[in-house]
Amino acid sequence: MTFEKELLTGNAAVATAVRLAGVEYIPAYPITPQTEIIELLSKWIDEGKMQSRIVLMDSEHSMMSAAGAAAVTGVRTFTASSSQGLLYAFEMLYNVAGWRAPIVLANVSRALAAPITLEPDHNDVLSARGSGFIQIHCETCQEVIDSILMAYRIAEDGRVRLPAIVNLDGFYLSYTREPVQVPDQKLVEEFLPEYSPPEGYICASNPMSVASAVLDGRAYSYFKYQMHLASLNALEVHERAASDFERLFGRKYGLAEEFMLQDADYVLVTTNSFSTMAKAAAVDLRKAGKKVGILRIRMVRPFPRAAIARMLAGKKGVAVFDQNISVGSGGILYPEILAALYHQSDRPKRILSFIGGLGGKRLSSAEFRHMLSAVASEAEQDYLHMQSVLLFTDQDWGSVKGMLRIAGKAVPEETKEDAH
Amino acid sequence: MSIKQHRTIRDIPLEESLTAGTMLCAGCGGVLLVRILEKMLGPAVVTVNAAGCMSMISVYPYTPFKSSWFYVAMPSAPAAAQGIRDALDILIEKKRISREQDLKVLVVTGDGAAADIGLQSTSGALHRKLDFYYLVYDNEAYSNTGFQASGSSPYGSNTKTTSPGSMAPQGLSLDKKDLFEIWRAHRPPYIATVSPAHIADMMQKIETASQFRGPKLFIALSPCPPGWSIDSDKVIRVSKMAVETGVWPLKEAIDGRVKHTVMMRSNRRPLEEYLRMQGRFEHLFEPVLQENVLKELQKKVDDYWASVSG
Numbered sequence: 001m002t003f004e005k006e007l008l009t010g011n012a013a014v015a016t017a018v019r020l021a022g023v024e025y026i027p028a029y030p031i032t033p034q035t036e037i038i039e040l041l042s043k044w045i046d047e048g049k050m051q052s053r054i055v056l057m058d059s060e061h062s063m064m065s066a067a068g069a070a071a072v073t074g075v076r077t078f079t080a081s082s083s084q085g086l087l088y089a090f091e092m093l094y095n096v097a098g099w100r101a102p103i104v105l106a107n108v109s110r111a112l113a114a115p116i117t118l119e120p121d122h123n124d125v126l127s128a129r130g131s132g133f134i135q136i137h138c139e140t141c142q143e144v145i146d147s148i149l150m151a152y153r154i155a156e157d158g159r160v161r162l163p164a165i166v167n168l169d170g171f172y173l174s175y176t177r178e179p180v181q182v183p184d185q186k187l188v189e190e191f192l193p194e195y196s197p198p199e200g201y202i203c204a205s206n207p208m209s210v211a212s213a214v215l216d217g218r219a220y221s222y223f224k225y226q227m228h229l230a231s232l233n234a235l236e237v238h239e240r241a242a243s244d245f246e247r248l249f250g251r252k253y254g255l256a257e258e259f260m261l262q263d264a265d266y267v268l269v270t271t272n273s274f275s276t277m278a279k280a281a282a283v284d285l286r287k288a289g290k291k292v293g294i295l296r297i298r299m300v301r302p303f304p305r306a307a308i309a310r311m312l313a314g315k316k317g318v319a320v321f322d323q324n325i326s327v328g329s330g331g332i333l334y335p336e337i338l339a340a341l342y343h344q345s346d347r348p349k350r351i352l353s354f355i356g357g358l359g360g361k362r363l364s365s366a367e368f369r370h371m372l373s374a375v376a377s378e379a380e381q382d383y384l385h386m387q388s389v390l391l392f393t394d395q396d397w398g399s400v401k402g403m404l405r406i407a408g409k410a411v412p413e414e415t416k417e418d419a420h
Numbered sequence: 421m422s423i424k425q426h427r428t429i430r431d432i433p434l435e436e437s438l439t440a441g442t443m444l445c446a447g448c449g450g451v452l453l454v455r456i457l458e459k460m461l462g463p464a465v466v467t468v469n470a471a472g473c474m475s476m477i478s479v480y481p482y483t484p485f486k487s488s489w490f491y492v493a494m495p496s497a498p499a500a501a502q503g504i505r506d507a508l509d510i511l512i513e514k515k516r517i518s519r520e521q522d523l524k525v526l527v528v529t530g531d532g533a534a535a536d537i538g539l540q541s542t543s544g545a546l547h548r549k550l551d552f553y554y555l556v557y558d559n560e561a562y563s564n565t566g567f568q569a570s571g572s573s574p575y576g577s578n579t580k581t582t583s584p585g586s587m588a589p590q591g592l593s594l595d596k597k598d599l600f601e602i603w604r605a606h607r608p609p610y611i612a613t614v615s616p617a618h619i620a621d622m623m624q625k626i627e628t629a630s631q632f633r634g635p636k637l638f639i640a641l642s643p644c645p646p647g648w649s650i651d652s653d654k655v656i657r658v659s660k661m662a663v664e665t666g667v668w669p670l671k672e673a674i675d676g677r678v679k680h681t682v683m684m685r686s687n688r689r690p691l692e693e694y695l696r697m698q699g700r701f702e703h704l705f706e707p708v709l710q711e712n713v714l715k716e717l718q719k720k721v722d723d724y725w726a727s728v729s730g
Binding site for chain 1: 517520521
């Protein structure tokens, strides 16, 4: 069997995967940079190229309500959002997860207002980390198309039955064309069986009470613990799905990706599309004789704590790159990495925290090299860095000063955390 | 169109879809009308609920319904109803369930969800011509949280957030939103107001509504014993008085054309008789008679009926 590669944007990759997965129902609401997904699906449905039903909702909150309710009733459901839209639907994220409705949601990352902007960081998707949604974060358009298919397989598995978010960076992936091998429809059907809820469809002869109130902490805890345990099951279910996927399509995915990690002393932990730049920086440093590697976390929820601990054990130093900011605390993933490593007897001596790429701010390879070099030098010292380093170069500062001048504002004479 | 006639309460179907033993307050006007609606629609129904008093009707692990129940969230029961309706259509289309297995989709919310926080999702469902029933039990406040003012609370009422104090002796200074007209502007095939004291009228309206595809909406007066400060056994009497004083017009709109099913243009009882029955209006009479407020309230009713033609 030969596979043709097509040039697809990240958004087109999502839409193509949705078509291949035989999704039956798509409640939709527009938001940049996700809109192209819905436009494509809508066009294919209107032209008869795809058998599915799209419904244009009045908000993301309504969209998520319709999606969850349809999945519980018994049809395979997809929806997509970004940023403010995800936050507008926030109440329903928790509800849909609690309904155990296995929808798949493509989140095209975009930084959160204020200030309102279009380009990506991960404050939107990571704000949903406690909701019960499975989260898979993608680096490439190929991974996007593959992950949507895997997300359905995992979400609908009887041991999991939770909704899933597949995350792709706005602009860096959503509007960027990359060569993508489109999976064969027949093989997709082999990989992903038809969806049928284990309790059967809600209908006249099968009445159900869904999401009734509980007035008792014991009942509440019972349901919440079940969700948590089901989410943890996704680690194992992913394993099986990934091995089937590899057998059918020849591409291999783990909970996290190890790039030049085997013999690395110093490691940068990343997620999503900026990982590509981090890898390029690591290759450069390798050429200069530095033993560095990248650990890209792919499955963010459930958090693959044991796998990460195993991959980072014995390293001399680790830097965590957070493309997000928990204001007043720091990076969101940093403490999770720390927690994963704390009980490792051979844990890295130094684990540093860096924050950058907010609002889509492109990072130069110099900044990635800086992170990797900093962890190497600090690992040798007894100096303890307690705060996250906020990456902001002289060029960045210069461009902001330029904007302040254009706006006729005074340029503050303040010191900044010097990146390099 | 010839449809079944319901003239007296003897025509109420005997089969219960909503069994006894819920946690709702004794005498709740809302649950009475939900029960009638469930009887009329039969067992093949899924009731979709937004946060409010009625969310307490089905508390895990119990349900008083023989049919399906789906609790959603406060703002978006009509949106979830869209998802359920569409999913059922897809399942029937693909022959995964037979047409006989189809369900009627019924949204039940309070007035706060309908007039305030859920107005957007309702507008969306009406705009999309969703085929569903919607009953809003209008107790004219957020009763489930202890009776705070909602967009549906009437001028001059005492709620937990509009206490008649020296700064605002009348209590609430805003007018009740006209949900009937807000909904009517969307031109759904059927809207009606109903009251617990006029069961035959309600049954006839449900019968009429069931002839139509698309949104079928009911606004139900729902006297709230704790919130309105009335005895549980006075709910029907208060409901009757609401109709007889003309403050709760019984009407329907088919494709936007309004018809009053109980005409109160003349021979209305003074509104004061209705107000005096309820603790939430007590401050209009004691310790000082607030004549200007009473006049204002009576004028609103009179103006309404003056605008009603034939």
